[in-house]
Amino acid sequence: MDFSSDNIAGASRPILEALIGANEGPATPYGADGWSREAERRLAEIFEHDLVCFLVTTGTAANALALSALCPPWGAVFCHAEAHVIADECGAPEMATGGAKLVGIEGAFGKLTPEAFAARLENFPRGPVRQVQPAALSLSQVTESGTLYSLAELRALSDRAHEAGLPVHMDGARFANALVALGATPAEMSWKAGIDVLSFGATKNGALACEAVLFFDPERARDFVYRRKRAGHTLSKSRMLGAQMVAYLQEGHWLDLARKANAQAHRLAKGIAAIDGLRLAWPCEANEIFVILPEKVDTHLRKAGAHYYAWEMPAVWPVGTGTGAKPGPGESLVRLVTSFATKEVTIDRFLAVAAAAA
Numbered sequence: 423m424d425f426s427s428d429n430i431a432g433a434s435r436p437i438l439e440a441l442i443g444a445n446e447g448p449a450t451p452y453g454a455d456g457w458s459r460e461a462e463r464r465l466a467e468i469f470e471h472d473l474v475c476f477l478v479t480t481g482t483a484a485n486a487l488a489l490s491a492l493c494p495p496w497g498a499v500f501c502h503a504e505a506h507v508i509a510d511e512c513g514a515p516e517m518a519t520g521g522a523k524l525v526g527i528e529g530a531f532g533k534l535t536p537e538a539f540a541a542r543l544e545n546f547p548r549g550p551v552r553q554v555q556p557a558a559l560s561l562s563q564v565t566e567s568g569t570l571y572s573l574a575e576l577r578a579l580s581d582r583a584h585e586a587g588l589p590v591h592m593d594g595a596r597f598a599n600a601l602v603a604l605g606a607t608p609a610e611m612s613w614k615a616g617i618d619v620l621s622f623g624a625t626k627n628g629a630l631a632c633e634a635v636l637f638f639d640p641e642r643a644r645d646f647v648y649r650r651k652r653a654g655h656t657l658s659k660s661r662m663l664g665a666q667m668v669a670y671l672q673e674g675h676w677l678d679l680a681r682k683a684n685a686q687a688h689r690l691a692k693g694i695a696a697i698d699g700l701r702l703a704w705p706c707e708a709n710e711i712f713v714i715l716p717e718k719v720d721t722h723l724r725k726a727g728a729h730y731y732a733w734e735m736p737a738v739w740p741v742g743t744g745t746g747a748k749p750g751p752g753e754s755l756v757r758l759v760t761s762f763a764t765k766e767v768t769i770d771r772f773l774a775v776a777a778a779a780a
Contacts, residue, residue, distance in 0.1 A: 423728040423772045425690075427626075428596075428709060430760035433666075434628035434679060440669030441630070441662060451612050453477070457664030464671045465622070465636060470609040470641040474643040476635045477663040478655040480493075481595045482511050484621035484633040486518035489558060491642055492589045492619060496521035497557025498546055500539060500583075500592075503528045503737060504566045506593055518653065524556045530740035531704060532567025533575070542678040543586055545673055548709055559583040562612065564596040567736065568710030568757070573615055580616020587640065590616055595623035598680035599708040612676040624670050628679045628762055632666040683709040686760040686769060689775045693773040699780040703755055705744040711758040714749050715776075720756070722779035733757045 424430050433441075449455040462475040478484050485507050493499050499515065501508050503526030505531045507515050515524060527534055527542045546556045554664065561579060563571055571579075580590045592612065593602070597620070601611055614622050619642060622634040637643035641741045650656050657663060692704035694713055705714040712733060715723075723730075739748050749755050760769075 423726070423756035423768055423775075425519065425728070425730045425760065425772070427681060428625055428759050428761035431628070431763035433630040434675070435493050436672065436675055437629055437666050437669045440665045444661045444665035451658045452656055452659060453660045455661040455664055457668055459660045459664070460625070461634070461664045461667035461671070464668060465634065468671060469612060469636070470607070470610050470729050471613050471638055471660070472640070474637040474640050474646075476643070477635050477648055477667060478635065478650065479657070479663070481588060481621065481623055481625065481632045483653060483655045484623070484635050485511060485593050486514040487646070487653055488550060488559065488591050488619045488621050488625050488635045489515045490518040490520075490649055491575060491637075491739045492591060492651045493519050493522045493557035495522055496554055497522045498525050499523070499528060499560055500525050500542060500556070500557045501560040502526065502532060502534050502562065502565065504532060505560065505562050506566055507560055507562075507594065509566070518649070520687055522557065528737045530736075530738045531572060531742075532562070532565030532736070533559065534579060536578045539579060556588055556614050558591055559588050560591045560593060562593040564708045564710065567704070567711060568706065568708055569704070570600050570707045572609055573604065573606060576611070576617070578584050578617035579732065583674055584616060589618040591619045591621070592617045593621050595621065595626055597623055599684055602680045603684055603708050604675055612636075618642060624667065624676065626761075627676060627683065629666045629670055632663050632670070634667060639647065657713075680709075682762040683760050683764065686764040686766070687711055688777040689758060690747040690758060690769045690772070691764065694776070696779050697773070697777050700776060701746040702744065703746050704740050704742070709760045713756050713758060714746055714753050715756055717752045717754065717777045718780070719776055720754055723772070723775055728775065730756050730758050
């Protein structure tokens with residue numbers, strides 16, 4: 423009963439088979455192989471836009487290097503106060519940018535609002551040598567709270583950033599999960615919504631170790647080939663990344679995997695909501711569920727072999743439709759995550775154990 427992360431799942435069968443196929447015979451190294459070129463072609467087709475694609479092995483590298491292309495060492499990257507880039511990357515964005523400052527902005531449901539972003543920008547006027555200069559906005563889709571920005575919300579934030587002369591980066595580690603949940607197209611949730619650079623995730627959704635940094639304006643990517651090499655993410659056997667990405671995109675495989683993960687999360691969330699004494703902290707929108715557990719249920723589940731993470735209380739507790747009250751005495755906030763490999767029998771067992779302890 424492991425719901426600790428979608429990273430616990432291995433690679434999907436088609437991606438493993440693609441790796442085996444790419445393993446045969448010689449191939450030009452360092453990104454000049456046919457698979458990597460085909461991956462870029464397919465991504466441009468799927469996103470309905472000319473783009474420049476750089477494959478890397480981790481989401482941390484994708485985010486840090488993407489931000490380094492947008493922000494100088496004396497710059498400021500604005501993001502949610504609990505965003506992955508500021509809370510979970512061990513300072514990688516600061517290192518890759520040469521010391522830029524990440525400026526966190528609080529907001530309910532793990533999301534920024536245009537008003538909060540604008541208010542924070544006012545504290546960073548351009549010109550004074552005493553402080554970092556506004557350089558970029560980074561948005562997470564799915565957010566760290568498992569919630570989604572609507573297309574309108576993305577556009578409103580991007581518009582505000584562009585008005586201030588700032589490019590917009592999207593951390594799309596769970597881009598596919600958000601996409602199928604919103605019923606949007608890749609174009610609608612990226613460049614059409616004002617996103618300039620996208621960290622396009624695949625690892626959490628069936629790849630072995632494969633992410634892409636996508637630039638919708640080639641000019642912004644002019645020196646990225648050197649940034650990637652300097653960071654140690656220019657693979658000699660680059661075909662192993664290209665083959666994964668091609669298989670990931672083939673015949674909508676990436677969307678099918680995300681639909682499975684989201685469906686299992688909604689099954690789990692529905693079952694939890696039906697158990698007396700348990701409640702969802704806020705609605706499940708993709709493949710993460712945030713639950714308020716009584717201590718006795720938490721203890722019983724862990725003793726039965728369930729794995730999941732206790733979650734830090736958000737600085738701003740959300741208020742809205744389907745939002746539960748804050749955890750009280752003897753209760754804790756936990757996160758459960760499903761993947762394409764999550765089985766219904768695993769969900770049913772978790773729910774049975776929880777119900778028996780409630």
